[in-house]
Amino acid sequence: MMSMAKGKRVVVFLDYDGTLSPIVDDPDCAFMSDSMRSAVDKVAQHFPTCIISGRRRDKVYKFVKLTNVYYVGSHGMDIMAPVKSLDHGINTSLHEQAIDEKGNKAVLFQPAEEFLPIIEEVYSELERKTKEINGVMVENNKFCISVHFRRVDEVDWRSLEDQVINTIKEYPSLCITRGRKVIEIRPSIKWDKGRALEYLLEILGFASDQTLPLYIGDDRTDEDAFKVLQRRGQGYSIIVSSIPKDTKASYSLRDPSEVMSFLLLLSKWKKHSDSSRK
Missing domain, CATH: 3.40.50.1000 (HAD superfamily/HAD-like)
Known part of the structure; x- marks a missing residue:
């Protein structure tokens, strides 16, 4: 090299x-x-x-x-x-x-500047919908959202993922990707x-x-x-x-x-x- x-x-x-x-x-x-x-x-x-x-x-x-x-x-x-x-x-x-x-x-x-209002709205909604799941952390990364579940009990993973997916269904301009014990929500742009x-x-x-x-x-x-x-x-x-x-x-x-x-x-x-x- x-x-x-x-x-x-x-x-x-x-x-x-x-x-x-x-x-x-x-x-x-x-x-x-x-x-x-x-x-x-x-x-x-x-x-x-x-x-x-x-x-x-x-x-x-x-x-x-x-x-x-x-x-x-x-x-x-x-x-x-x-x-x-x-x-x-x-x-x-x-x-x-x-x-x-x-x-x-x-x-x-x-x-992705035009998506800022939507990101803020979804961030607030995800915080509200997931607050009963112990250990979850919803992070606002300005133009994308990270839902961290590293500290979430494994039995709650499916429930958390369903909450995220059902929320994002209402926002066709956003998409979901997955990382290392994190679900990412971001604008659907190239x-x-x-x-x-x-x-x-x-x-x-x-x-x-x-x-x-x-x-x-x-x-x-x-x-x-x-x-x-x-x-x-x-x-x-x-x-x-x-x-x-x-x-x-x-x-x-x-x-x-x-x-x-x-x-x-x-x-x-x-x-x-x-x-x-x-």
């Missing part, structure tokens, strides 16, 4: 939960370690680095607390990028001016982490064949990004899993600790590569 990176512009894409932080029973406690934060920081000092999460973009930033990475929330439906991206021929009709985590001018791209990956490569000026994207993720939603890299025949996709999985990823790491080791190795390789050219 390192030999293929020589002469290329490496761009790093990372999922958050299960990749940079462990999967925990309480999603609000999915904190990354200081050592992982340091590893991500070191990588971001050498390569453009983006965290693409299903969570709210601002929530991921509060977990990570680094200003030298790009943040994408809601499975790619909430993207903040530098103003310079406007120079790359992208359709800017859905762009809004914003201020990034550094206080710099930025552009905000939210292809947008996912794979499309967000392509958008970011284009808007950041890294769409050429001289770019080597690396994408690391652990969940089903990351498969969309893996498929994009496979179709492009460009870059490396890495799944994080301790067990064999049916995946489009080319490589695997077992857990966040191995992800951290890989990131440290990547930054060390870049530092050595740069010093050897001096």
